[in-house]
Amino acid sequence: MVEKISLSLLPDNTTISEDGMIVFAGVRADDLAKEYGTPLFVYDEEHIRQRCREAVNAFPEGVSYAAKAFLSKAMASLAYEEGMGLDVATMGEAYVALQAGVPARKLTLHGNNKSFDELQYAMDKGIGKIVIDSFDEIAKIEQLFSAGDTPIKALIRITPGVEAHTHEYITTGEEDSKFGFTLSTGLAEKAIDIVNNSKAIELMGIHAHIGSQVFTEESFRRSTEMLAELANRFSLPELCVGGGLGVPYLNDESSISIAEWGAIVRKVCEERGVTAEITAEPGRSIVASAAVTLYTIGTIKELEGIRTYVAVDGGMHDNPRPALYGSGYETFLARDTDSERDMPITLVGKHCESGDVLVRNGSIPSSAAIGDLLVTPVTGAYGHSMGSNYNKVLRPAVVFVKSGQAELVIRREGLEDLLTTDMG
Ligand SMILES: Cc1ncc(COP(=O)(O)O)c(C=O)c1O
Numbered sequence: 001m002v003e004k005i006s007l008s009l010l011p012d013n014t015t016i017s018e019d020g021m022i023v024f025a026g027v028r029a030d031d032l033a034k035e036y037g038t039p040l041f042v043y044d045e046e047h048i049r050q051r052c053r054e055a056v057n058a059f060p061e062g063v064s065y066a067a068k069a070f071l072s073k074a075m076a077s078l079a080y081e082e083g084m085g086l087d088v089a090t091m092g093e094a095y096v097a098l099q100a101g102v103p104a105r106k107l108t109l110h111g112n113n114k115s116f117d118e119l120q121y122a123m124d125k126g127i128g129k130i131v132i133d134s135f136d137e138i139a140k141i142e143q144l145f146s147a148g149d150t151p152i153k154a155l156i157r158i159t160p161g162v163e164a165h166t167h168e169y170i171t172t173g174e175e176d177s178k179f180g181f182t183l184s185t186g187l188a189e190k191a192i193d194i195v196n197n198s199k200a201i202e203l204m205g206i207h208a209h210i211g212s213q214v215f216t217e218e219s220f221r222r223s224t225e226m227l228a229e230l231a232n233r234f235s236l237p238e239l240c241v242g243g244g245l246g247v248p249y250l251n252d253e254s255s256i257s258i259a260e261w262g263a264i265v266r267k268v269c270e271e272r273g274v275t276a277e278i279t280a281e282p283g284r285s286i287v288a289s290a291a292v293t294l295y296t297i298g299t300i301k302e303l304e305g306i307r308t309y310v311a312v313d314g315g316m317h318d319n320p321r322p323a324l325y326g327s328g329y330e331t332f333l334a335r336d337t338d339s340e341r342d343m344p345i346t347l348v349g350k351h352c353e354s355g356d357v358l359v360r361n362g363s364i365p366s367s368a369a370i371g372d373l374l375v376t377p378v379t380g381a382y383g384h385s386m387g388s389n390y391n392k393v394l395r396p397a398v399v400f401v402k403s404g405q406a407e408l409v410i411r412r413e414g415l416e417d418l419l420t421t422d423m424g
Pocket residue numbers: 066068069087110209211212213242243244245281282283284285381
């Protein structure tokens with residue numbers, strides 16, 4: 001027997017109807033599946049807005065939403081409306097944000113290997129800031145700069161050498177990293193010196209992002225301490241602590257809130273007399289638990305004495321995290337959140353890979369049958385955005401739900417979308 005799904009993993013405005021169906025912001029899961037099909041990403045709009053407001057309160061001097069977690073025009077304009085800037089990691093993310101009406105000055109461009117085209121695009125569009133990641137990037141900017149141009153505002157990305165205690169693929173602040181300038185070897189100071197003397201760049205401050213899905217408060221503290229020392233030493237106007245705050249995916253997990261994270265960072269800065277503006281760029285903690293994915297069960301295969309495979313109509317194309325990082329998820333039946341989940345299962349997708357697993361060690365009520373709707377919570381971050389067309393599967397739709405209404409923000413792909421770039 002495995003306990004019922006913890007409602008704390010679900011979007012804020014989730015309820016259960018009298019007949020047992022799960023309801024997101026006033027919209028029943030079965031109605032959503034009927035209208036939009038499955039797999040379907042369902043985002044609780046008010047939940048996202050609430051997390052944006054929490055972030056703005058936690059970092060009143062400036063906070064950007066890390067668009068890589070989930071990006072669509074609706075998401076970009078929502079974050080902007082709530083007072084956030086946008087952290088974009090490529091020209092593509094910048095393009096979507098600009099198309100959504102976010103002013104260029106509210107964008108910060110990241111990337112460890114920005115191309116000439118991307119840097120030129122940032123300059124032409126008047127993107128607010130770029131985060132410089134390498135000496136080659138400084139040289140590229142200087143090459144693109146002509147006398148009379150306005151220098152581009154920039155932060156320098158520091159690698160503080162702090163262990164984030166997360167999956168190695170999403171650790172980014174250790175010394176052995178492709179990101180940023182190492183502090184311990186003096187490269188960070190060298191980069192600050194070069195940029196300070198560059199006519200093409202106006203140095204605004206420093207930045208560090210130690211990794212994603214970080215639960216260790218001490219790691220945030222250590223990284224902020226190192227940034228604080230550097231910001232003070234060079235009298236820099238901005239200190240950005242990046243993102244990374246972990247969120248619970250499983251019933252027995254817990255994390256600190258965005259407000260608590262902000263308080264930890266501010267306390268370290270206060271203790272060290274930092275005068276720089278303290279900024280941040282959370283992604284996962286804004287959107288992860290705002291969404292669920294709805295799937296339809298297509299096959300149940302019971303391998304006696306081994307395991308029961310439940311296959312749904314999605315898979316690694318809508319959520320590659322389990323295949324990439326071995327990430328854990330819960331799953332439950334949309335029509336029955338009340339029964340014990342007494343049947344151990346492995347939830348798999350429809351791809352031609354044994355690694356196409358959505359929930360390795362899940363459990364659902366044994367009444368589950370073909371055609372039933374399954375829900376996986378906490379799929380709002382790095383699900384749709386990391387998705388693919390592998391096996392020429394059509395990417396799912398995304399809806400925002402609010403006050404009993406659903407709004408389609410990304411339509412489901414059709415077969416014709418598979419050939420839009422195919423030249424024949
Ligand atoms: C530079 C940078 N900032 C912010 C983020 C957002 O991190 P998270 O979604 O964990 O908050 C990332 C994600 O990896 C990142 O690389």
